Amino acid sequence: MAILCFVLSSSQNRSAASPVRPPETVPRRTCVHLVAVPVCLIVLGLLCLCSIALGTKSIAPERVLELLWSPDSSEESGIVHQMRVPRTEFGLVVGAALGMAGALMQGLTRNPLADPGLLGVSAGASLGVVLTTGLLGITAPQGYVWFAFAGALAAIALVYALGSAGKGGATPAKLALAGAAVTALLQSLVNAVLLFDAAALGDFRFWVVGSLTGQPAEVLVDVLPFIAVGAVLAAATAPALNSLALGEGVATALGRNVGLVRLRGAAAATLLAGGAVALCGPIAFVGLVIPQLARLLTGPDHRWIMLYSALLGPSLLLAADIAGRLIARPDELHVGIVVTVIGAPFFIALVRRRRLREL
Amino acid sequence: MPLFRTPAIESGQVARLDRRRFLALGGALAATGLLAACGDSDKGKGSGKNGSGKAASGPWTFTDDRGKKISLPKRPERIVAQSHPAAALWDFGIQPVGLFGPQKTADGRTSPQIGNVDLSKTTSVGTAFGEFQMEKLISLKPDLIVTIAYGPMVWYIPEEVYKKVQEVAPIAVIQLMGVAVPDAVKRFGELAAALGADPESAEVKKAKADFEKAAAGVTAAAKAKKGLSVAVVSGTKENFFVADPAFHGDVKYFQQLGLDIVKPKKPEAGFETLSWEEAGRYKADLVLEDARPEGGLTHRQLGAYPTWKGSPAVKAGQVSDWQTETPFTYQRFTKVLNDLAATVGKARTDVV
Numbered sequence: 001m002a003i004l005c006f007v008l009s010s011s012q013n014r015s016a017a018s019p020v021r022p023p024e025t026v027p028r029r030t031c032v033h034l035v036a037v038p039v040c041l042i043v044l045g046l047l048c049l050c051s052i053a054l055g056t057k058s059i060a061p062e063r064v065l066e067l068l069w070s071p072d073s074s075e076e077s078g079i080v081h082q083m084r085v086p087r088t089e090f091g092l093v094v095g096a097a098l099g100m101a102g103a104l105m106q107g108l109t110r111n112p113l114a115d116p117g118l119l120g121v122s123a124g125a126s127l128g129v130v131l132t133t134g135l136l137g138i139t140a141p142q143g144y145v146w147f148a149f150a151g152a153l154a155a156i157a158l159v160y161a162l163g164s165a166g167k168g169g170a171t172p173a174k175l176a177l178a179g180a181a182v183t184a185l186l187q188s189l190v191n192a193v194l195l196f197d198a199a200a201l202g203d204f205r206f207w208v209v210g211s212l213t214g215q216p217a218e219v220l221v222d223v224l225p226f227i228a229v230g231a232v233l234a235a236a237t238a239p240a241l242n243s244l245a246l247g248e249g250v251a252t253a254l255g256r257n258v259g260l261v262r263l264r265g266a267a268a269a270t271l272l273a274g275g276a277v278a279l280c281g282p283i284a285f286v287g288l289v290i291p292q293l294a295r296l297l298t299g300p301d302h303r304w305i306m307l308y309s310a311l312l313g314p315s316l317l318l319a320a321d322i323a324g325r326l327i328a329r330p331d332e333l334h335v336g337i338v339v340t341v342i343g344a345p346f347f348i349a350l351v352r353r354r355r356l357r358e359l
Numbered sequence: 360m361p362l363f364r365t366p367a368i369e370s371g372q373v374a375r376l377d378r379r380r381f382l383a384l385g386g387a388l389a390a391t392g393l394l395a396a397c398g399d400s401d402k403g404k405g406s407g408k409n410g411s412g413k414a415a416s417g418p419w420t421f422t423d424d425r426g427k428k429i430s431l432p433k434r435p436e437r438i439v440a441q442s443h444p445a446a447a448l449w450d451f452g453i454q455p456v457g458l459f460g461p462q463k464t465a466d467g468r469t470s471p472q473i474g475n476v477d478l479s480k481t482t483s484v485g486t487a488f489g490e491f492q493m494e495k496l497i498s499l500k501p502d503l504i505v506t507i508a509y510g511p512m513v514w515y516i517p518e519e520v521y522k523k524v525q526e527v528a529p530i531a532v533i534q535l536m537g538v539a540v541p542d543a544v545k546r547f548g549e550l551a552a553a554l555g556a557d558p559e560s561a562e563v564k565k566a567k568a569d570f571e572k573a574a575a576g577v578t579a580a581a582k583a584k585k586g587l588s589v590a591v592v593s594g595t596k597e598n599f600f601v602a603d604p605a606f607h608g609d610v611k612y613f614q615q616l617g618l619d620i621v622k623p624k625k626p627e628a629g630f631e632t633l634s635w636e637e638a639g640r641y642k643a644d645l646v647l648e649d650a651r652p653e654g655g656l657t658h659r660q661l662g663a664y665p666t667w668k669g670s671p672a673v674k675a676g677q678v679s680d681w682q683t684e685t686p687f688t689y690q691r692f693t694k695v696l697n698d699l700a701a702t703v704g705k706a707r708t709d710v711v
Contacts, residue, residue: 056634075639078665083636137465197465206596213635214596216663325634331598332634 099313101272102287107241109172115288116273122282123186124155152274210283210336230271241302285343424534435502446474446686451551566689573696580703581617593649599638638666644710650680
């Protein structure tokens with residue numbers, strides 16, 4: 001689907017390589033968006049329908065449509081309403097959250113290889129999960145989702161505190177280093193818990209791969225407000241990222257409070273990535289590949305990158321999830337595995353195709 | 360993620376995780392025709408008897424189920440065994456000095472897998488799959504190490520550690536893949552006899568009689584409930600598993616006792632793996648669900664899946680425990696059979 005958008009908007013790819021220009025002066029690009037955004041929306045809508053219609057169990061499409069409007073007590077109705085619809089909703093929310101979180105992280109740290117895990121989000125959430133399932137014995141997803149969230153928040157707070165200490169405040173390089181150090185620390189704690197408590201493993205093993213089916217639908221409703229707040233904050237931060245891309249000095253000269261932008265961005269990324277990781281585990285690559293792809297489509301304007309990331313993220317996640325259901329019938333592959341398998345070569349191609357745009 | 364894998368095996372997902380390791384070996388196994396040898400539980404039995412020196416002194420030999428002949432200058436006294444064979448030997452009167460494999464549950468109680476073994480009289484040399492505390496093992500000065508196998512998979516002694524462990528003492532392996540419970544118990548009895556136990560002792564005889572009575576109870580119940588179909592299943596968050604009666608010695612035995620066990624079409628290493636959407640593929644009047652406390656889902660958790668909740672047996676309330684952790688001994692397995700007879704006796708046959 002992304003390819004489709006990509007083809008449609010290929011006309012503006014050339015300009016993506018040109019120097020940074022204020023987007024207002026490029027009306028042609030706005031026209032492209034008028035086409036590309038609806039196309040992305042339609043593709044996403046189609047993927048949602050596919051996600052509900054396709055699965056390891058074959059149910060005729062017309063039967064699925066019928067069941068969608070009028071559920072009955074059949075097994076097929078149960079599959080559609082209690083399995084496929086919830087996992088589609090998870091895919092939409094988590095995909096959008098990961099895509100936006102990735103775009104934020106790349107913009108904030110001006111690092112094209114940044115992903116939501118950079119600030120220790122995944123490792124913090126992992127520790128939260130093993131601690132609850134292992135030490136507290138809470139294995140119900142409703143129980144550990146909050147600890148995963150809390151772990152992510154705590155980790156990112158620690159990274160931010162470490163990264164902003166000393167001269168110059170929270171610079172991208174310092175944040176990345178602090179993130180790497182905290183991730184290593186947390187990961188070793190996770191391993192320690194797992195080594196001592198094998199019982200912690202059952203749930204963790206499932207969670208850490210990344211799946212859209214691990215949590216009951218109610219949990220999504222609980223976590224959704226956090227992700228929504230994160231999304232609003234992210235959208236509000238996007239224009240400031242454009243100034244930040246010109247360098248700290250220029251951004252400050254343009255009247256941006258760089259420290260405040262970073263703090264707000266980090267808070268948004270935490271809510272988005274923390275919520276996504278708590279819901280579906282640390283799904284890799286979405287947060288890394290999607291903003292890159294969005295940048296290919298739109299050029300350097302972070303407002304558009306943010307929008308496309310929010311649209312393409314769930315598209316990738318849903319497409320991967322559907323593929324995972326179809327290729328291993330009657331078994332299923334986890335979405336985390338499929339995304340990585342698709343994402344890795346795609347990412348390599350992307351890196352090889354053009355020099356990564358420096359941010 | 361090899362880090363996560365080893366303890367996962369311990370956490371009760373043994374059979375399923377093994378499936379993966381097992382699959383890697385599966386091709387080789389089929390090719391060498393070992394599979395046939397494993398299925399045939401009679402093979403190699405005589406050798407155990409022949410080799411068992413009744414006298415405690417003098418040379419001792421035993422041919423294990425891989426056909427490996429173990430020769431020692433005298434009968435082994437100090438045994439280190441995996442939980443399952445340890446429990447089996449214990450009930451025949453042979454008390455191992457050391458154990459490896461599951462011994463305690465997550466909450467610190469004695470694991471059902473260890474059977475009647477008195478943990479205060481034994482030393483643990485490791486609990487996780489492939490975990491051997493070598494110094495402890497060596498300090499126990501074992502004469503013989505005993506474990507079981509499922510096909511080519513030597514239980515709890517993976518290739519990585521096999522050589523090291525073998526240097527401490529010879530390893531005797533009892534095959535359990537596709538071996539029905541009484542055949543397995545008999546084989547454990549042969550090993551116990553070779554080690555100096557009396558398989559005809561009053562205690563063993565009584566246990567065997569009780570076991571046979573319980574088995575007759577299952578047969579009678581199965582006869583009374585003609586047409587009752589039984590599926591043996593297990594569920595994790597990832598998948599739904601349907602057990603293959605040709606692989607699991609207990610399920611195979613239930614089948615031999617006259618129960619109509621649902622056979623999955625494409626089993627791999629003991630189970631057909633299904634997605635949760637496909638969990639309703641095999642219908643049965645009665646479902647026996649994996650009772651292991653760790654790893655799998657509880658009855659309540661299973662209720663979250665429409666394909667489980669809506670399955671005929673679940674709707675009819677005909678779900679019972681599959682006691683996968685019970686070691687194959689007369690003493691321990693009798694209860695499983697009695698429970699099964701009671702469950703079958705109560706079951707309705709008109710569910711599907």
